[in-house]
Amino acid sequence: IAPGHRDFIKNMITGTSQADCAILIIAAGTGEFEAGISKDGQTREHALLAYTLGVKQLIVAINKMDTAKWAEARYQEIIKETSNFIKKVGYNPKTVAFVPISGFNGDNMLQASTNCPWYKGWEKETKAGKTTGKTLLEAIDPIEPPKRPTDKPLRLPLQDVYKIGGIGTVPVGRIETGVLKPGMVVTFAPSNVTTEVKSVEMHHEQLAEGVPGDNVGFNVKNVSVKDIRRGNVAGDTKNDPPQGAASFDAQVIVLNHPGQVGAGYAPVLDCHTAHIACKFAEIREKIDRRTGKAVEEAPKFIKSGDSAIVKMVPSKPMCVEAFTDYPPLGRFAVRDMRQTVAVGVI
Numbered sequence: 052i053a054p055g056h057r058d059f060i061k062n063m064i065t066g067t068s069q070a071d072c073a074i075l076i077i078a079a080g081t082g083e084f085e086a087g088i089s090k091d092g093q094t095r096e097h098a099l100l101a102y103t104l105g106v107k108q109l110i111v112a113i114n115k116m117d118t119a120k121w122a123e124a125r126y127q128e129i130i131k132e133t134s135n136f137i138k139k140v141g142y143n144p145k146t147v148a149f150v151p152i153s154g155f156n157g158d159n160m161l162q163a164s165t166n167c168p169w170y171k172g173w174e175k176e177t178k179a180g181k182t183t184g185k186t187l188l189e190a191i192d193p194i195e196p197p198k199r200p201t202d203k204p205l206r207l208p209l210q211d212v213y214k215i216g217g218i219g220t221v222p223v224g225r226i227e228t229g230v231l232k233p234g235m236v237v238t239f240a241p242s243n244v245t246t247e248v249k250s251v252e253m254h255h256e257q258l259a260e261g262v263p264g265d266n267v268g269f270n271v272k273n274v275s276v277k278d279i280r281r282g283n284v285a286g287d288t289k290n291d292p293p294q295g296a297a298s299f300d301a302q303v304i305v306l307n308h309p310g311q312v313g314a315g316y317a318p319v320l321d322c323h324t325a326h327i328a329c330k331f332a333e334i335r336e337k338i339d340r341r342t343g344k345a346v347e348e349a350p351k352f353i354k355s356g357d358s359a360i361v362k363m364v365p366s367k368p369m370c371v372e373a374f375t376d377y378p379p380l381g382r383f384a385v386r387d388m389r390q391t392v393a394v395g396v397i
Contacts, residue, residue: 067100067104071197074187074191075112075137077114078114079125099306099394105378108195110148110150111133111149113152114153115153116152116158117155146176148184148190149173153166161186161187172185175193205228205231205285206372207229207231208225208324208370210223210324211281214276220276222268223266225267226267229290230260231285239279240283241296243295246272249270249272253268282369293372295370296368298365300360302360303393305357306392307392309388317329317366320363321386322369329385332362334349334359336349336350338359373397380397381396381397
């Protein structure tokens with residue numbers, strides 16, 4: 052569950068970077084919907100972040116239909132606008148279920164509502180063919196669990212590190228790739244701490260192994276809470292362990308920056324669970340977003356809508372990977388002035 056308010060977008064990014072599917076909640080109220088999908092609206096920003104952070108399955112719930120008096124015309128208007136804008140973001144509207152709901156009153160959440168006789172239900176295309184249903188709950192059923200990359204080396208971005216009396220230091224996070232087992236020797240980057248895993252648990256149950264998609268806590272030997280922190284990444288010491296990067300190249304797409312972005316620009320990067328100030332050290336080339344071909348070498352500036360290859364220098368080493376090797380560690384959001392100004396892949 053991720054909050055909608057601008058002040059909490061950092062939490063929204065953390066939550067979204069760990070999700071397989073997103074439910075975009077859209078407010079149907081007069082003026083409310085329009086504000087949400089305006090150029091700097093929250094709905095737009097959330098959809099874009101979800102797509103960039105790799106959440107490829109989407110459900111759209113049109114909420115507060117009771118305040119819109121369950122008007123079919125209003126619903127159709129919202130669906131049309133929303134389809135257009137999620138398409139621009141990268142989603143295919145044909146694969147998305149649209150459901151009119153009232154969260155407050157419970158309409159179409161678990162049971163079909165009697166307040167919208169005009170609503171014949173949602174339909175969407177899946178790999179298996181067409182799926183249909185009426186409620187939000189039914190729309191969650193056909194979500195396809197992604198293939199879990201267990202064959203890749205371990206990557207586990209830390210979300211938090213707890214000190215638990217009588218147990219010791221317990222890092223917590225979601226396994227993105229690989230497998231985590233008790234007895235393994237893991238390295239945390241960029242902290243360069245190496246230790247043995249004593250136990251792995253999920254929802255207070257001991258696991259023989261944790262696999263991708265699992266949010267786990269694991270107990271480590273002789274490591275202080277001060278040694279490792281959120282944003283660090285754990286990996287297998289013997290199998291391609293993660294390393295901190297002092298700089299890296301990325302393809303950056305500028306979404307909404309009021310001015311121009313040039314070398315020296317230093318916003319905050321949100322990559323997996325890391326939240327680190329990062330400098331655009333050099334804009335190497337501007338590229339066509341659709342073809343990926345270079346259109347201008349070493350441009351002085353890039354602006355909204357532009358895509359470029361940029362040399363990034365984090366204020367302290369951060370653990371990133373090439374998108375092709377480890378997708379969850381190879382995409383990021385660039386935030387400044389309380390909004391997402393750009394997104395990127397490494």
